[in-house]
Amino acid sequence: MELRQLEYLIAVAEEAGFTRAAERVRISQSGVSAQIRQLEHELGATLIDRSGRRATVTAAGEVALRHARAALTAVQELRSGVDDVNGLVRGRLAVGMVTGCTITPFFDALARFHSAHPGIDLVLREDNSDELLSGVRTGAIDLALVGTATATPEGVQAMPIISEGLVALVPDGHPLTARQHSTLAEIAAYPVICLPRGTGIRTVFDRACAASGVTPDIALQASAPAAIMDLARRGMGVAVLSASMAAESELRSLPIGDATEPAVLALTWPRTVSPALRELLRHCREAFND
Structure with a gap:
């Protein structure tokens, strides 16, 4: 039994036919049909009723379908879990800070993160706030310490650090x-x-x-x-x-x-957060709360 056979079973059931299922999984109709027949042979039961104009799922097929969906979900969670671990073992984070930055807790957070995850390269960029925010919005920068006129600039997530006149x-x-x-x-x-x-x-x-x-x-x-x-x-x-x-x-x-x-100094980051960035944000929160 192969994962692709479970994927094809789900596609045929949801599309109610082999032709549309084949288009969905991007292989030939005969290929889908052959894999479903092989799965049926291995399980010793008919999973798809082919007698009508539309392919329908048999009682055995309903049981198989439920487990097939659960199996594919488990595989996806497995891959995500491994990706999360790999993301904290190796990788790269682009960090931006306003020109002339002298915010000690920010440097402390970067140092602690580097010590905990030496396999992740930190690339620092110093620029004005508008350019840094543009980089965060486009994904070129993962985390930036910027000056802004609002607590949460448009298009990013933010954590205000200082708000003053x-x-x-x-x-x-x-x-x-x-x-x-x-x-x-x-x-x-x-x-x-x-x-x-x-x-x-x-x-x-x-x-x-x-x-x-x-x-x-x-x-x-x-x-x-x-x-x-x-x-x-x-x-x-x-x-x-x-x-x-x-x-x-x-x-x-x-x-x-x-x-x-007020003028606001804030940490900003994209709406989508990688495992490595999530960990760096944790260090930042701890540093600024010390």
């Missing part, structure tokens, strides 16, 4: 240091230093300015928050970043009161 950063002696907070209009009176388009923080800032009718002078752009703060420290303009990025800066940090939409 924007701040303006200025050095000592700047006119804005006399204030406890700032507004978009006040910031726009000076050259602005910020992240480039395609980043979550820049998206939040641009949306807030558009909603308030403010047109800032984007004088300088840099991908690394440290570079933005260094330029602001040198008097090149007002830096706009998230609150956590500014936490250890020597610059004066002023919350932007009318930029109400």
Whole structure:
């Protein structure tokens, strides 16, 4: 008895005929008929009644059909189980992170996963958030840490890590240091230093300015928050970043009161999750919950 014979039996029963069953399993009608007859010979019973215009299942065939379906389901589960194991023994995961990423728990998760599954290659890609999200949506990237203006970007699954407001950063002696907070209009009176388009923080800032009718002078752009703060420290303009990025800066940090939409840092991944990615996500959740 062979698995293909069980598959042909199911096809004939469901299609009520040998011709359509043959088309379904993509072999000749005579081939299907011969395999069914061989199965009947091995079982010592007629499984298909061929006397009418439509092939019908006999009482013995009904019993055989039930077990045939169960057998094929078991085989599929066996293959899936082995694939799951193989997926954690060898393979490749493409991981993306925003340029200038310094999120320690994320690196901890990658290190723990690599230690537990050394046969899986981790390929790292650093880029802006828009490009990384595009890669996640197309399947080119398995997991990406991105900045975004929404907790769950369209077309992906996500786990928000940080949600916080924007701040303006200025050095000592700047006119804005006399204030406890700032507004978009006040910031726009000076050259602005910020992240480039395609980043979550820049998206939040641009949306807030558009909603308030403010047109800032984007004088300088840099991908690394440290570079933005260094330029602001040198008097090149007002830096706009998230609150956590500014936490250890020597610059004066002023919350932007009318930029109400938070900037979100989130882990994102495709809707279809492989066994290896599922395991990496487990390590990420544990790392960020430590």
